[in-house]
Amino acid sequence: MPQLPDLTGFASALQFVVACIGAYLFALWIAMIVWTWRDARARSRDIFTQGLSLALVVIFNLPGLLLYMILRPRETLAEKYERELAGEAMLQDIEERQVCPVCHHKIARDFLVCPNCHTKLHKKCDHCERVLNLKWNVCPYCGETQGTPVVGRTVTTPPPPPARLPRREAPTLPSPETPKPLPPSAQPAEG
Numbered sequence: 001m002p003q004l005p006d007l008t009g010f011a012s013a014l015q016f017v018v019a020c021i022g023a024y025l026f027a028l029w030i031a032m033i034v035w036t037w038r039d040a041r042a043r044s045r046d047i048f049t050q051g052l053s054l055a056l057v058v059i060f061n062l063p064g065l066l067l068y069m070i071l072r073p074r075e076t077l078a079e080k081y082e083r084e085l086a087g088e089a090m091l092q093d094i095e096e097r098q099v100c101p102v103c104h105h106k107i108a109r110d111f112l113v114c115p116n117c118h119t120k121l122h123k124k125c126d127h128c129e130r131v132l133n134l135k136w137n138v139c140p141y142c143g144e145t146q147g148t149p150v151v152g153r154t155v156t157t158p159p160p161p162p163a164r165l166p167r168r169e170a171p172t173l174p175s176p177e178t179p180k181p182l183p184p185s186a187q188p189a190e191g
Ligand SMILES: [Zn+2]
Pocket: 100, 101, 102, 103, 104, 105, 114, 115, 116, 117, 118, 119
């Protein structure tokens, strides 16, 4: 009777290897799920998106992870926040770097007049003397209403309309130096 090779040892070794591979794959799967969950939470606040990303990896494993990596938001929330902050800072920098509207000379934001062309840029509050925009008619710092208008500050009273005088009798003031009594012959003849 031919002796069959003893396979029990080989079978158990194979079983052990399969079990190891299985455990490794399971660990990998769990790790992929955990990584995806963290990544999805870092990239989106939407619970639906997070759940969908997780489901993709739970159901489809590695292909699901590849799909998720293709479809996930490009930047994390922290990166987005940082980018927005940088953009805001840049915008503020531009706003602060003011120039004169007339001669485009560089000015500070609290200049009252342009040092180059003397254009009036800001005004002072009547009450607290802080620098205000020319258009503001109330001080935002102390609440004082600004009484003096900026444009046409010089009060110009219009000339009074000429008094209507009767045509026939012009009021001629008699000057003492040249009394010129008209001779009776110079008067126009009536009739
Ligand atoms: Zn100027």
